[in-house]
Amino acid sequence: MGLVVDACDRCEVRRQADGxxxxxxxxxxxxxxxxHCPFADAELRAGKIGRAMQQHPEGISEEDLVKETGLDLGQIEAGIMWQNAEFVRWHRQFGEPDGPDAPPG
Structure with a gap:
């Protein structure tokens, strides 16, 4: 099972998927x-980065990541920032408030 995250909050997919x-x-x-959902550029870059990293579970250098994805370092940074922000958003929406990864306070 995989997790599908996207920038498509206005899309019917997200509203219909619940339950x-x-x-x-x-x-x-x-x-x-x-x-038919719109995607943000950083979201598409995050997908390229994720696919490249799946092919290298032992890790991949920045230089090789640039070569493999065809992205420059700025685009890679934007993709990673988008992925991190989506993780935080998802965790706030669906994460367990009392779990071991719960934020303090």
Whole structure:
């Protein structure tokens, strides 16, 4: 199972996804809807970075990441910042408030 994060808060996909079980028919519907969702440039870059990093679980140098993704260091930084911000947003929305990773206070 994977986590799908996107910049598409206004899209029907996010509103319909809550509480529905994933059947093959529902997944097909999600794919069709996602094909029409707008994506931010940093979001697309985060995807490229993530795919490259999956191919190198032992790690990858910045230089090799630039070569493999075709992005420059500024674009890589923007993609990583987008991914980090999405993680924080997701954790605030869905994370366990009393779990070991809960923020203090």
């Amino acid at each position: 529905r079980w994933c059947t093959q028919e529902y997944l097909k519907e999600l794919v069709e809807q996602y094909e």
